[in-house]
Amino acid sequence: MAPEHWLDELPQTRARAADDDLSILCADPYPFLGDAAVRRQITRLSGHLAGLADAMRRRVIAYSLYVRQLDVIQAAATRDFCRDDCMRPPVGCCNADHFQILSLADVMVARPSQTAMELAHVIAALQRQETDFELDSGRSLTSGHCGCLASDGCTLRLFKSPRCVHYLCAELGGSLTERFGPAAASFLAAMAQVAVQTITTTADFTDPAILDAAGTLFAEAPPARA
Ligand code: SF4
Ligand code: SF4
Numbered sequence: 324m325a326p327e328h329w330l331d332e333l334p335q336t337r338a339r340a341a342d343d344d345l346s347i348l349c350a351d352p353y354p355f356l357g358d359a360a361v362r363r364q365i366t367r368l369s370g371h372l373a374g375l376a377d378a379m380r381r382r383v384i385a386y387s388l389y390v391r392q393l394d395v396i397q398a399a400a401t402r403d404f405c406r407d408d409c410m411r412p413p414v415g416c417c418n419a420d421h422f423q424i425l426s427l428a429d430v431m432v433a434r435p436s437q438t439a440m441e442l443a444h445v446i447a448a449l450q451r452q453e454t455d456f457e458l459d460s461g462r463s464l465t466s467g468h469c470g471c472l473a474s475d476g477c478t479l480r481l482f483k484s485p486r487c488v489h490y491l492c493a494e495l496g497g498s499l500t501e502r503f504g505p506a507a508a509s510f511l512a513a514m515a516q517v518a519v520q521t522i523t524t525t526a527d528f529t530d531p532a533i534l535d536a537a538g539t540l541f542a543e544a545p546p547a548r549a
Pocket of ligand 1: 404405408409410411414415416417490491492493494495
């Protein structure tokens with residue numbers, strides 16, 4: 324289901340975006356999103372997360388906007404391959420709870436910053452809400468795989484984990500190289516790096532260079548913006 328449906332149903336603590344959220348977040352470029360979608364996402368999440376400190380609320384919203392851009396990129400570049408040519412059917416790489424952002428081992432060994440821990444915690448709560456909304460809308464979870472996997476695919480659109488949103492298996496990587504040629508190399512390298520990196524700070528959740536690299540992939544035929 325399109326993310327707007329969930330955004331529009333999110334309970335609002337404040338009826339408008341928090342002061343400065345729109346001006347600060349809209350100042351960043353979102354090459355794969357339309358202006359209206361960006362403003363709507365900021366406004367609804369800002370109203371829902373009004374109880375958070377300003378800086379944390381903006382981090383959470385910025386993460387959702389980043390994930391949504393990767394969702395557009397995946398729809399244009401990878402989703403067909405995952406649906407039709409996956410070597411690990413029926414669930415591909417959604418075979419375990421990869422929605423989890425930090426494992427106990429990550430917390431004990433990498434010792435993420437307090438801010439990174441809080442960001443992971445807030446995202447986890449929003450993941451539950453996003454999945455619950457999809458289930459209330461009639462989708463049903465599979466059993467024995469990822470706890471966010473419905474029978475027709477992932478229930479997360481805005482709050483997939485960094486691992487999920489950046490993971491590309493070797494076969495999919497090969498397909499992208501075949502399709503896009505040398506232009507795929509920097510995109511694949513950046514995605515692979517973030518998919519496996521240990522999270523210690525909030526900067527480890529995303530990599531804006533991936534959006535630049537994806538822009539190169541689609542230089543001749545950009546995908547429709549969300
Ligand atoms: S990334 Fe690879 S393993 Fe995962 S669903 Fe796509 S094709 Fe399958
Ligand atoms: S969160 Fe979504 S993409 Fe990630 S493993 Fe679960 S079902 Fe797959």
